[in-house]
Amino acid sequence: MKNTGCLPLLGRYLRNALLIDTGILIVVGAICWFSGWRRPEQFFEGVFIAALLTLIAGGASVLGGSGLLKNPEGLYLENRASTVSYDRRIKRMASEMMESQSFLLQVGLAGLLLLALFLLSTLFLHPSN
Numbered sequence: 001m002k003n004t005g006c007l008p009l010l011g012r013y014l015r016n017a018l019l020i021d022t023g024i025l026i027v028v029g030a031i032c033w034f035s036g037w038r039r040p041e042q043f044f045e046g047v048f049i050a051a052l053l054t055l056i057a058g059g060a061s062v063l064g065g066s067g068l069l070k071n072p073e074g075l076y077l078e079n080r081a082s083t084v085s086y087d088r089r090i091k092r093m094a095s096e097m098m099e100s101q102s103f104l105l106q107v108g109l110a111g112l113l114l115l116a117l118f119l120l121s122t123l124f125l126h127p128s129n
Helices: 006-035 040-066 072-080 086-125
Strands: none
Touching: 006 040, 006 086, 040 086
């Protein structure tokens, strides 16, 4: 990966988050339509649920990548029975953790954008008198 600075990286994360959100909104729209939720308020309740599930999926990715959800016996055997050198194992574990954190950033940003969409919908669908 080319080191081009912070702004292109953030732009790439934002683009990926918007693509994830587009897919999520299509799925939420289909589920709401087939479930009979056809009013905008109902659709945005589905968006809220999808946002929460998206944030949970990102958090689970970090827990899995950091090894917190792995079987301790399996980790022991993986580290002891391997013929790979200690340095290579550490580098592999670090790269797995970085990938899961990158996934968290993209999915977390997607979830936050969905929450912002839900909050904006509450302002426009239920204006204060």
